[in-house]
Amino acid sequence: AQSVTQLDSQVPVFEEAPVELRCNYSSSVSVYLFWYVQYPNQGLQLLLKYLSGSTLVESINGFEAEFNKSQTSFHLRKPSVHISDTAEYFCAVSGGSNYKLTFGKGTLLTVNP
Amino acid sequence: DTAVSQTPKYLVTQMGNDKSIKCEQNLGHDTMYWYKQDSKKFLKIMFSYNNKELIINETVPNRFSPKSPDKAHLNLHINSLELGDSAVYFCASSQEGLNYGYTFGSGTRLTVV
Numbered sequence: 634a635q636s637v638t639q640l641d642s643q644v645p646v647f648e649e650a651p652v653e654l655r656c657n658y659s660s661s662v663s664v665y666l667f668w669y670v671q672y673p674n675q676g677l678q679l680l681l682k683y684l685s686g687s688t689l690v691e692s693i694n695g696f697e698a699e700f701n702k703s704q705t706s707f708h709l710r711k712p713s714v715h716i717s718d719t720a721e722y723f724c725a726v727s728g729g730s731n732y733k734l735t736f737g738k739g740t741l742l743t744v745n746p
Numbered sequence: 747d748t749a750v751s752q753t754p755k756y757l758v759t760q761m762g763n764d765k766s767i768k769c770e771q772n773l774g775h776d777t778m779y780w781y782k783q784d785s786k787k788f789l790k791i792m793f794s795y796n797n798k799e800l801i802i803n804e805t806v807p808n809r810f811s812p813k814s815p816d817k818a819h820l821n822l823h824i825n826s827l828e829l830g831d832s833a834v835y836f837c838a839s840s841q842e843g844l845n846y847g848y849t850f851g852s853g854t855r856l857t858v859v
Contacts, residue, residue: 665844667847669847669850671787675852675853676750676836676850676851676852676853677789677836677838677848677850678850679846679847679848679849682847684844721787723789727844732777732794732840732842732844733791733794733802734779734791734847734848735791736788736789736790738786738787738788739787739788739789
């Protein structure tokens with residue numbers, strides 16, 4: 634079985650500041666890792682994913698995440714946030730053959746002017 | 747063209763009623779899921795079907811029954827609705843291997859009064 638811990642339930646930052654949203658996971662098997670974003674009253678959209686290969690993965694809108702196997706982490710970072718990045722961010726892990734995604738409890742990122 | 751579409755978007759009903767939520771995907775994916783998101787934004791898997799076969803059935807009351815007439819559709823029927831069933835229900839789909847993660851629908855907000 635796998636689990637995900639998102640260490641911060643809320644992260645307020647000012648516009649153009651850097652941000653890191655933390656995610657730790659536990660699993661007894663090799664994992665796939667994902668970050669999803671949920672804007673208010675919308676569904677979840679895939680932001681980026683780690684399946685294999687390079688441990689640093691990037692999204693098209695400037696976010697990046699690094700898979701760290703020794704620390705069982707997959708933290709999400711952005712060097713300069715915009716007000717439009719305000720949303721709920723979910724880290725998720727999948728392991729094993731049934732492709733079940735287990736989600737963390739989410740981190741609300743609020744970007745203030 | 748909506749990739750994963752759910753209907754209805756909103757559903758308000760009285761306790762004790764029976765209701766259904768429909769989900770359709772046009773991505774050609776072979777696996778579909780139902781997730782429940784509670785008022786604290788926590789996402790929990792309920793069911794998963796792979797090519798019309800049930801592969802994940804988490805601890806969910808028997809009042810919830812999924813039905814998959816073909817691999818493009820996964821419906822959720824709920825009997826004898828209770829106040830605690832109020833939540834947002836998300837349908838999702840994926841292709842084997844999770845190379846593209848899950849694609850989520852926009853959700854159905856169920857309110858039981």
